[in-house]
Amino acid sequence: MLDILIIGGGPIGLACGLAAQKAGFNFLIVEKGTLINSLYNYPSTMTFFSTSEKLEIGGVPFVTTHTKPNRADALEYYRRVALSNNLPLNLFEEVTGVKKTGDHYEISTTKATYEAKYVIVSTGFYDIAVNLDIPGEDLPKVKHYYQDPAFYTLQKVIVVGSSNSAIDVALETWRKGAEVTLVVRGSEISERVKYWVRPDIINRIKEGSIKAHFNSNLKAIRETEADIETPEGLITIPNDFVMAMTGYKPNFDFLKNIGIDLSDDGKFLPHYNKETMETNLNGLYLAGVVCGGMDTHLWFIENSRIHADMILDDIKRKQNRS
Structure with missing residues (x-):
């Protein structure tokens, strides 16, 4: 059984993986597309608003000759971070269901079934166009x-x-x-x-x-x-x-189907503890831009990197209590 299964292999999913690795947990990252799938699907000419240091994860320096990194810079940086740290990654494997069974979760994908004590959902918002x-x-x-x-x-x-x-x-x-x-x-x-x-x-x-x-x-x-x-x-x-170019939204059906409460005001804000990122489901967490519901301008790589440490700190507290 895994300690943690992370759904989503984007920058914040990788950041959660780095934090889990540092804490010594047995974990797996499952991504339905390629590594950093959303970034891969960005325009080829895309340039970030932020400087490279604000896009860094896990304390790994993001070195680029550009004042503001572009898509190619970011793809190379996150790829090197994932591979150099030997993060366990299953790519092109979509999670189809998450179910609480006793004291752990059963996670179904298009290729396998996993068991994990904790689940982190970091699926972003770029999958579904408005x-x-x-x-x-x-x-x-x-x-x-x-x-x-x-x-x-x-x-x-x-x-x-x-x-x-x-x-x-x-x-x-x-x-x-x-x-x-x-x-x-x-x-x-x-x-x-x-x-x-x-x-x-x-x-x-x-x-x-x-x-x-x-x-x-x-x-x-x-x-x-x-x-x-x-x-x-x-x-x-x-x-x-x-x-x-009317924007994109998280997969709300997936969030609802696994039992995460969403607001009924049209913003579909998921319920989570702002100090731990834990949802209404014990041991299931949200990380990254998926936390903003329809407000996709609320969270970015730059300000949601901290979610990884917040989540892992809470998981460590739970483990110590048990």
Whole structure:
């Protein structure tokens, strides 16, 4: 039997593994995709807001020549951390169920069944896109994930959203030769946009290089065009691709199915002890951005790294009492 099973092989899951290893526990990390799966699926051109030291885990230095690390830097850093510390990792193995049995948990996956005294859920929020819920959203030309801007050269691209991901997509595809129309629900570009990027998009809009519709919503998508509801009325424009950068959300069904209480106010905030990160289920913990429910701007790698030590401190206290 394992002491701890960690669900999720992202930065915070690895941080929990490092803390468990340091404490001498027998543990396993199970990840449904590749190592650092969410980061792997980030845009190839992505640059972090933070400096490298704020992304470090387990006290392992994150050395990079860039002031702010990019996706490739982060993938290499976390890979080296995992491999150099020989963290036990099962990749491409999805957890399908977690059930309390007596004094331990039984964890079912697509490949095996495990028993563990404690479970840490660190599954992030990048798996499920927030839908627009409009006609045509299921067309192949509608994308909720974005990899490389070169694909959109000479294409008419609608970008929905005004936060970092949407603005990056708008600027990068425009610079590769796309005709970009930005659809923003609010009255301005989000204040959360990276401080060195926000003036860029504002200036591109002012000069007319990127068309922007504020206080507007995408209403329908068809093969060669799309409808936008603007303050001046409904307009229809030619369109090749729609980049719906509308955000992502944790797998709430998974959390509910394993018995974690969620708030009923639409935010789906999971119940947990803010001092120990333990949920309403004894011995089952949450770590990382999954703790924020629908508020995906609440937790990041930078401020949730501490969850690993908080959880392991509580597990050690429980072990000492027993």
